[in-house]
Amino acid sequence: MRLPKFVIDNRPGSGGNIGTEAVVLAPADGYTLLLVGAWNAINATLYDKLNFNFLRDIAPVASVIRNANVMVVNPLVPVKTVPEFIAYAKANPGKLNMASPGNGSPPHVTGELFKMMTGINMVHVPYRSVAAGITDMLSGQVQVTFGTTASTIAYIRAGTLRALAVTTATRSEALPDLPTIAEFVPGYEASAWFGLGAPRNTPTEIVNKLNTEINACLADPSLKARLADLGGITLAGSPADFARLIVEETAKWAKVVKFSSVKSCQAAQQRVVLNWQIVKRNK
Numbered sequence: 001m002r003l004p005k006f007v008i009d010n011r012p013g014s015g016g017n018i019g020t021e022a023v024v025l026a027p028a029d030g031y032t033l034l035l036v037g038a039w040n041a042i043n044a045t046l047y048d049k050l051n052f053n054f055l056r057d058i059a060p061v062a063s064v065i066r067n068a069n070v071m072v073v074n075p076l077v078p079v080k081t082v083p084e085f086i087a088y089a090k091a092n093p094g095k096l097n098m099a100s101p102g103n104g105s106p107p108h109v110t111g112e113l114f115k116m117m118t119g120i121n122m123v124h125v126p127y128r129s130v131a132a133g134i135t136d137m138l139s140g141q142v143q144v145t146f147g148t149t150a151s152t153i154a155y156i157r158a159g160t161l162r163a164l165a166v167t168t169a170t171r172s173e174a175l176p177d178l179p180t181i182a183e184f185v186p187g188y189e190a191s192a193w194f195g196l197g198a199p200r201n202t203p204t205e206i207v208n209k210l211n212t213e214i215n216a217c218l219a220d221p222s223l224k225a226r227l228a229d230l231g232g233i234t235l236a237g238s239p240a241d242f243a244r245l246i247v248e249e250t251a252k253w254a255k256v257v258k259f260s261s262v263k264s265c266q267a268a269q270q271r272v273v274l275n276w277q278i279v280k281r282n283k
Contacts (some may be wrong), residue, residue: 006033009022014047015039015042015043015046015047015102015104015105016037016039016040016043017043017047017050019034019035020034020040020043020052020054020058021050021051021052023058023197023198023199024051024052024057024058024199024200025199026199027199028198028199028200028201028202028203029202029206030198030202030203030206030207030209030210032198032199033061033196033197033198033210034058034196034197034198035194035195035196036058036060036194036195036196036197036246037106037192037193037194037195038106038191038192038193038249038253039104039105039106040054040058040246041054041246041249041250041252041253042104042105042106042109042253042257043104044250044253044254045250045253045254045257045258046104046257046262054246054250055246055247055250056200057199057200058197058198058199058200059197059198059199059200059201059202059207059239060195060197060239060240060242060243060246061195061196061197061198061207061210061211061214061239061242062195062196062210062211062214062215062236062237062239062242063193063194063195063235063236063237063241063242063245064194064195064196064214064218064234064235065193065194065227065232065233065234065235066168066191066192066193066232066233066235067148067149067150067191067192067193067194067230067231067232068149068166068167068168068172068174068175068191068192068231068232069106069107069110069146069147069148069149069166069167069168069190069191069192070146070147070148070149070152070153070156070163070165070166070167070172070175070178070231071085071114071144071145071146071163071164071165071166071167071181072137072144072145072146072147072152072155072156072161072162072163072164073085073143073144073161073162073164074137074138074140074142074143074144074161074162075159075160075161075162076140076143077096077143077144077162079164080162080164081164081184082164082165082179082181082183082184082185083184085144085164086118086120086184089118089120089121089122090119090120093120093121094121094122094123095123096122096123096143096144097122097123097124097125097141097142097143097144098111098122098123098124098125098142098143098144098145098146099125099127099133099134099136099137099142099144099145100124100125100126100127100133100145100146101126101127101128101129101130101132101133102126102127102128103124103126103262104257104262105126106190106192107130107145107146107147107148108124108126108262109190109253109256109257109260109262110146110167110190111124111144111145111146112124112256112259112260112262113188113190113256114146114181114185114188115260116255116256116259116260117185117187117188118185122144124260125142130147130148130151133145133147134147134151134152134155137161138155138160138161146167146190148192148231149166149172149174149175149230149231149232150230150231153174153175153230153231156175163175163178164178165178165179165180165181165183165184166178166179166180166181167180167181167188167189167190167191168180168189168190168191169182169189172231173228173231173233174228174229174230174231175231193235193245193249195235195242195245196210196214198210207239208239211238211239215236215237218234218235218236219234219236
């Protein structure tokens with residue numbers, strides 16, 4: 001199959017909000033699309049003052065892929081299963097450090113959901129990147145992370161990180177022997193998912209045409225195999241299916257954001273950065 005060509009226009013910053021706003025303001029002609037992800041559902045509650053309403057201003061076009069995150073620990077942590085980890089964390093409250101690539105990032109709230117459902121106390125340590133957090137995981141400066149399959153699988157296979165479970169409701173084809181967290185914490189589910197959205201006034205016929213073509217691509221065996229190797233499964237479906245997923249995920253992560261008081265964490269982190277800048281200026 002000949003796959004369609006896309007021109008990638010990266011707009012980093014503000015947890016994906018800068019890129020989202022760019023698409024919100026783009027012409028509704030089907031030529032400007034947004035890579036939609038779990039961060040959009042999280043940001044709806046995480047940020048108080050956005051210049052857009054994601055659920056209102058982005059038209060769901062098609063879901064593409066769902067990826068498991070993996071709960072991994074440094075091998076020096078004396079646990080090999082999720083129940084052992086929970087027991088160890090409860091016996092050592094506040095002594096385990098949990099790495100993530102930033103406050104409010106999908107791996108962060110995935111860990112916060114685990115805390116919320118198990119009642120354990122871990123210290124969140126936000127990093128500026130996935131790589132920085134993994135580096136400190138390998139050295140043992142932090143003990144646990146809920147990383148993506150793509151970012152952790154090489155270390156799991158090499159034995160430098162110990163995988164305890166995947167975060168999705170079903171086991172991952174990339175790590176078939178690894179249990180799900182839900183096997184020990186009933187009802188637990190968290191995943192990295194991606195899809196495409198368009199400006200809200202994009203005509204229905206354009207949205208449906210794009211959806212048809214994207215689903216045709218997702219049916220390609222070579223693409224499905226490549227995604228499976230990275231721990232993902234294709235998510236073919238209608239625009240309505242994708243809209244339903246977005247609404248459900250937005251409501252779900254709103255509860256976790258409120259539980260974790262992550263907004264307060266953001267404010268504290270901003271104060272630390274500001275104080276550091278003042279110190280540098282005064283040197």
